[in-house]
């Protein structure tokens with residue numbers, strides 16, 4: 001057990017009613033924080049020091065910190081679910097840790113070890129238990145974040161880091177349960193290129209994506225479907241989610257080739273499909289193939305996968321201004337079944353056959 005000190009706030013906030021949660025708009029009373037820095041009396045040796053939970057509030061960081069100039073930053077997203085049985089569970093937190101480790105290796109950062117990462121999440125959830133919603137389909141969204149804090153303008157990796165966790169009660173991402181969304185196929189901007197940082201959950205990828213998403217919104221779409229940077233032909237992701245297609249009777253998703261973010265939901269969906277005897281193929285999928293299937297009437301389903309929305313069914317694609325309707329334009333059976341299966345596990349309604357959930361003892 002790692003010692004995590006707790007300083008309780010003297011100004012508890014009022015928790016808004018669940019209908020006003022939205023996504024990531026209200027933050028809870030505290031935050032968990034730990035620094036990687038020199039330790040007194042140990043010369044140049046750096047360590048994770050003084051993990052603690054403190055009242056939520058502004059960070060004091062040097063204006064010269066590397067995160068502010070060269071974008072040395074990683075974040076994660078996972079949820080604490082309160083089940084119908086009253087128990088609170090995290091979903092596959094070690095996958096988020098692993099992804100942060102991989103991202104840290106790519107961005108030359110130091111990330112916390114697994115025990116520190118998980119124990120901070122657990123201690124934080126225990127402190128914030130009143131913020132973990134009881135309403136169905138709501139959850140407590142956790143945002144672990146890692147930033148380079150050394151003040152130094154030469155371009156090299158920071159030596160000092162801060163890792164912190166903030167939390168926010170959330171409803172379902174798109175409002176109503178499994179509403180369908182309209183997606184614009186993005187033929188101009190790209191999200192990530194081979195050799196780049198597309199597989200790291202880092203703010204820079206999001207900064208690169210904002211303009212495309214904004215233009216798509218102005219044209220009446222919820223998000224964009226990204227194509228590969230080299231050929232502008234192959235499907236990569238949908239907005240901030242991984243993407244699956246059901247066409248010609250088969251379920252397919254693009255392979256993880258370095259430009260795609262390896263989603264925890266994507267991995268879980270692949271395992272669920274495997275266990276049901278309907279495995280998905282992981283292979284390159286071209287836009288031409290999708291258009292062709294749509295023409296032949298065999299493009300049955302498209303859905304995004306991600307922690308925020310879980311399964312997000314797509315009703316239509318806008319391809320160069322032309323509207324392609326998916327299936328009958330409603331939530332398809334595969335999307336509906338996967339959404340139910342995943343949330344049943346997350347909310348503890350069915351047996352957790354893969355040991356995906358980490359139960360938290362809330363006193």
Ligand SMILES: *Cc1c(COP(=O)(O)O)cnc(C)c1O
Nearest residue numbers: 240241242261263264265306307
């Ligand atoms: C976080 C993220 C996903 C989904 O990952 P999950 O672990 O399933 O939440 C997919 N694509 C991008 C670009 C992301 O940032």
